[in-house]
Amino acid sequence: MSEGVSQADRPVEIHAAGGDLFSKFDPLIQMREGLLASGQLDPFSLVMEKVLSPTRAICNGRETILLGTYNYMGMTFDPDVIAAGKQALDEFGAGTTGSRVLNGTYQGHRECEDALKEFYGMDHAMVFSTGYQANLGIISTIAGKGDYIVLDIDSHASIWDGCKLGDAEIVPFKHNDIEAMEKRLKRIPAGAGKLVILEGVYSMLGDIAPLKEMIAVAKANGAMVLVDEAHSMGFIGPNGRGVAEDQGVLDDVDFVIGTFSKSVGTVGGFCVSNHPKFEIMRLVCRPYVFTASLPPSVVATAATSIRKLMHSGNKRAHLWKNSRVLHAGLKARGFSLGTQTPQSAIIAVIMPDLERGAAMWEALLREGLYVNLARPPATPANMTLLRCSLCAEHTGEQVETVLGMFERAGKAVGII
Ligand SMILES: Cc1ncc(COP(=O)(O)O)c(C=O)c1O
Numbered sequence: 001m002s003e004g005v006s007q008a009d010r011p012v013e014i015h016a017a018g019g020d021l022f023s024k025f026d027p028l029i030q031m032r033e034g035l036l037a038s039g040q041l042d043p044f045s046l047v048m049e050k051v052l053s054p055t056r057a058i059c060n061g062r063e064t065i066l067l068g069t070y071n072y073m074g075m076t077f078d079p080d081v082i083a084a085g086k087q088a089l090d091e092f093g094a095g096t097t098g099s100r101v102l103n104g105t106y107q108g109h110r111e112c113e114d115a116l117k118e119f120y121g122m123d124h125a126m127v128f129s130t131g132y133q134a135n136l137g138i139i140s141t142i143a144g145k146g147d148y149i150v151l152d153i154d155s156h157a158s159i160w161d162g163c164k165l166g167d168a169e170i171v172p173f174k175h176n177d178i179e180a181m182e183k184r185l186k187r188i189p190a191g192a193g194k195l196v197i198l199e200g201v202y203s204m205l206g207d208i209a210p211l212k213e214m215i216a217v218a219k220a221n222g223a224m225v226l227v228d229e230a231h232s233m234g235f236i237g238p239n240g241r242g243v244a245e246d247q248g249v250l251d252d253v254d255f256v257i258g259t260f261s262k263s264v265g266t267v268g269g270f271c272v273s274n275h276p277k278f279e280i281m282r283l284v285c286r287p288y289v290f291t292a293s294l295p296p297s298v299v300a301t302a303a304t305s306i307r308k309l310m311h312s313g314n315k316r317a318h319l320w321k322n323s324r325v326l327h328a329g330l331k332a333r334g335f336s337l338g339t340q341t342p343q344s345a346i347i348a349v350i351m352p353d354l355e356r357g358a359a360m361w362e363a364l365l366r367e368g369l370y371v372n373l374a375r376p377p378a379t380p381a382n383m384t385l386l387r388c389s390l391c392a393e394h395t396g397e398q399v400e401t402v403l404g405m406f407e408r409a410g411k412a413v414g415i416i
Contacts, residue, residue: 031354035354035355035358040358040359040362041362041365043358043361043362043373044373046059046365047059049061051076053074053077054069054074054075054076054077054393055074055391055393055394055395059370062368064368064369065368065369065394065398065401065402065405066391067369067370067371067394067402068371068372068388068389069391070231070261070262071262071265071389071391072231072234072235072262072263072319072345072390072391072392073234073235073263073264073265073309073315073319073391073392074265074315074391074392075263075264075265075305075309076265076266078265078305078308080304080308081265081266081301081305081308082301084300084301084303084304085297085298085300086297087300088299088300089295089296089297092108092296092297094295095292095295095296096292096293096294096295096296097292098292098293099289099290099291099292100282100289100293101282101283101288101289104292104293105293106293106296106299108296108300108303109293109294109299111299111303112127112268112300112302112303112306113125113126113127113270114303115306115307116272116306117272119241119306119307119310120241120250120256120272122256122272122274123276123278124273124275124278124279125270125271125272126270126271126272126278126285127268127269127293127294128268128269128270128271128287128288129267129268129269129291129292129293129294130259130269131257131259131260131261131268131269131270132158132161132269133287133288134158134257134259134270134271134287135156135158135161135162135228135257136161136162136165136287137162137271137281137286137287137288138162138226138257138271138281138285139159139162139163139165139166139195139197139226140162140165140166140286140287141166141281141286142195142224142226142281143166143168143193143195144168144193145167145168146168146192146193147168147169147192147193147195148168148169148170148171148188148192148193148195149163149166149169149170149171149194149195150171150172150173150181150185150194150197150223151170151171151173151196151198152172152173152175152181152198152199152209153172153173153174153175154175154202154204154380155172155199155228156199156228156230157378159228165287168195171184171187171188175202175380176202176207176210178210178213178214178217181196181217181218182221185217185218185221185223186221188221194218194221194222194223195224195225195226196215196218196223196224196226197226198211198214198215198226198227199227199228199229199230199231200227200229200230200231200232200236200242200243200244201230201231201232201236201344203230203231203346203387204348204374204378204379204383204385204387205338205339205348206231206338206342206345206346206347206387207338207339207343207344208232208236208343210247211244211249212247212248212249215227215244215249215253216249216252219252224254224255225252225253225254225255226253226254226256226257227242227244227253227255227257228258229241229243229244229257229258230257230258230259230262231262231344231345232246233259233264233309234262234264234309234312234316235316235319235344235345235392236344237250238313239310240309240310240312241256242256242258244256254274255271255272255273255275256271256272257269257271258270258271260298260305264302264305264309265301266298266301266305267294267298268294268298268299268302312392315392319345319390319391319392320342321396322345322390322391322392322394322396323342323344323345324342325396325399325400326390326399326402326403327339327341327342327347328342329400329406330347330406333403333406333407333410333416334416335349335350335406335410335415335416336349337349338350338385345389345390345391346387346388346389346390347390348374348385348386348387349371349386349387349388350383350384350385351384351415352384352415353384354375354376354384356413356414356415357375357384357385357386358373360409360410360413360415361373363413364386364405364406364409367405367408367409368405369402369406371386371387371388372385372386372387372388372389373385373386373387374386
């Protein structure tokens, strides 16, 4: 699973019995084998045999509605995006075979960074090979020995891993709890460097952060602020810049992290910033320096997509409508949801346990619907979730069809 929260999203460390380093995975192997022994389809090895559009694919030989792809703005099949990728492939070849600081910066990488600067209205943009690496790189490089990182306990695995890669002291606080965050900030020794890390949308439950209040507290306590807007870029905010824009505090954010693997519709990651010394990061940030840069076709598709997202107000409005209809429809059918109101394009449906969650996942797939199954330890509070992520290309009719599928599957499995 590419998604995940918390430092707990790692195998439990048990001493290797008889020297077999794999024995630490035994509990997970047993759980998986137990689940599959009952004839359950494996929810983590689905193959998309053919992708027909941002919202439809052939899975197990049948046409399936895609409701778990994070392809929020449906840019994967945009004709301009595809044309830009094909042209770059023809003109620049399949890959760069090099680091951004040596032979791996092509014109397309610069154009992609220019598109990001324009999209966010910021002075600096740095493109990484994935969003995961953007978090690893920025967090581990800016917060060093003697500095403190104060972060939400439900942060994405890439944020935790970025903390682990660096030398700063790590201070987690309860999810979205402003007071808990403030308490921890106040305990940090005077004079130490402080970085507060938040996300715009938390992807497990689809809830947003009270960034306005949290950033005010962070700034009042002398901290710099990094916000990961992976699940909000392109969709949330008047210009799709994310939750910080929507809450009017983008100017107070020191570093915005994002990904191309969701609304942008390809692969890659980035950080944008107004910090006057930001460009030095290109020389000191190891996950930027010591890896190959993105292929020319990828940066060309990303740049084209980002520029189109600047003018996608209608799509954003349609996606909000989809989110509201799905949330209200699931609630009306008796499902328990991750948020009281729709806060993003992610609607998380809470399952009673892993067995019934997996059975529901399979029942939906047999209906012709793909959603994501998420289980502990990737989820908060040990929940099993069916996570739905909507796309601006889902039609109103598809959303109604999805609701009918949920109703039939929910009754068959005994969840509603
Ligand atoms: C909040 C958050 N940050 C970062 C990432 C990493 O993005 P990428 O897929 O580009 O590695 C993800 C991806 O799931 C995410 O959800």
